[in-house]
Amino acid sequence: MKMKAAVMNAVGSPVEIREVDLESPKSNEVLVKIEATSICHSDLNALNDLTTPTPTILGHEGAGIVADIGPNVKHVKVGDRVALNWVPYCGVCEYCTAGHFHLCEEAFGPMFDGTLMDGTSRLSMDGRQMYHHSLLSTFAEYTVVPEMSCVKLPDGMPLTQASLIGCGVATGYGAAVNAAQVTPGSSVAVFGIGGVGINAIQGARIAGAEKIIACDVKEQNLLIAKQFGATHTIHVGKENAEESLKALTNGLGVHYAIDCSGNTKATESAWKGTRKRGVVVVVGAYNPSMMVNIPASGFHRVGKVLKGSFYGDTQPLRDFPTIARLYLEGRYKLDELVLKTIALEDINQVFDSFHDHSCMNVGRSVIDFSQKQPKQQNVSDTKMELGNSYA
Ligand SMILES: [Zn+2]
Ligand SMILES: [Zn+2]
Structure with a gap:
């Protein structure tokens, strides 16, 4: 399928909004329609990191709706609303079997190689293979991710706030x-x-x-x-x-x-x-x-x-729904961590705002894919808006 994505072509350059090809999910993989994805300082670090393989699509904090599933997927079904976890796990290594999924031996090779768990990519652009990022690549309308990256959310959990949970x-x-x-x-x-x-x-x-x-x-x-x-x-x-x-x-x-x-x-x-x-x-x-x-x-x-x-020694299948439920009960503050929602096209302005060292970096700007038209507002003065929203 064709989709719109923010493409990182080269280290240190602004990302470009491009049309990208995404293959169908293979075994143990899930196609997710991204509804919201928040922009983390780690994305800027990756944008400036000489070891980041390019071209790629950054983004590792996302939430969306399951649009398709590959063979052998058991935990989610089409239509499920999910938050994404950037530390997927194999479930069978020594750490996983002891319940320490965040220390899984299997996820880090693919993460650094820029592939999915089987060592291959589902992304390409102009016929050229692209790399995945943190096995998620959420700065795109759709993504194919490992099944174990998908965590089903409780009913009523808004996806903008849910996009923050995974990082x-x-x-x-x-x-x-x-x-x-x-x-x-x-x-x-x-x-x-x-x-x-x-x-x-x-x-x-x-x-x-x-x-x-x-x-x-x-x-x-x-x-x-x-x-x-x-x-x-x-x-x-x-x-x-x-x-x-x-x-x-x-x-x-x-x-x-x-x-x-x-x-x-x-x-x-x-x-x-x-x-x-x-x-x-x-x-x-x-x-x-x-x-x-x-x-x-x-x-x-x-x-x-x-x-x-x-x-955080996180067990995503246990902890993400717990945090979401605490939010729904009014006991966990997530609304206050959403600084603003923006269109995908505004992403570079958020990266620019991170360069301000006085930026407090407490909340997040969230890309909301329902915002089709780029807003003309300047999002670089995050500091002032934080001051207002927390005053
Ligand atoms: Zn992050
Ligand atoms: Zn493992």
């Missing part, structure tokens, strides 16, 4: 609920209030934490954090985070710290500001050249845990 929302929520396993009445520090951190705050709130302490260098992000459940804030550019965390917790430190910043200094502060037997979860991706320095002195006496968490 930053699940990662942040899961960091608190699955990885840290925050307990009711506990204290939680969240470092780095962006698209993931704001959802770690929400996860801690849902888990019943009594004190939720947002830590960031941006004043505006700290104000937003309070609207999502933070009870206290620490400006880490002005305060000593370790001392401030201890001052808020009778000198003991927090029970849990979740570092979404990707900054090794934040991890070190999180470690020092966590009490004995505390858990520090690192979600942010570090610069690979960096080292984390944890004091060796007394390490064996404090009983603390430092753990990495990929994708």
Whole structure:
């Protein structure tokens, strides 16, 4: 079939709206009509990453309607409304059989190769093969994805809000609920209030934490954090985070710290500001050249845990519907994370807005495929709109 897509032809160049050919789904694959897809900072990273195979279609946060299924598809049927998961899994490797689907051994080869799970592509343009991105390629009217990337949504779940669930929302929520396993009445520090951190705050709130302490260098992000459940804030550019965390917790430190910043200094502060037997979860991706320095002195006496968490240890089939139900019950904020809806043709303006380093990067612009005509408005001043929408 022919469809419209935002095509990345070359690293660092604006994406182009082009007509692309999409083959039918093969075994264990699903054709999804994309209704909404949100634009993540990771898409901009991929656009500027020399290792991204081109031509490709970016986009890894999406929701839509199942339009066709290939042979052997069992979990979804035509007409199902689904959110997409960019970490599909085989179900049979050692990690999958232990229930740790986010650590599946099979998905990452195809992900980096730019193919689907069988090592081939369903995408082409002008007769030339294209690459998939994160096995999803959602910046398109349709996509063919692995069956295990499709998560059926509860009735009534709006697809614009659902498009956010599969990346930053699940990662942040899961960091608190699955990885840290925050307990009711506990204290939680969240470092780095962006698209993931704001959802770690929400996860801690849902888990019943009594004190939720947002830590960031941006004043505006700290104000937003309070609207999502933070009870206290620490400006880490002005305060000593370790001392401030201890001052808020009778000198003991927090029970849990979740570092979404990707900054090794934040991890070190999180470690020092966590009490004995505390858990520090690192979600942010570090610069690979960096080292984390944890004091060796007394390490064996404090009983603390430092753990990495990929994708918030998410089990999509369990966690996506849970988050959707929490939203439908009015307990999880997703409306507030949708900054605006745009047409596919406006995508480069959103990429441009990410270059503004003062951009808070908490919410998302969402491509809504019901918007056929490109809007003429300028979406580059995301900062100002965030300020208004969270005021
Ligand atoms: Zn993302
Ligand atoms: Zn597996």
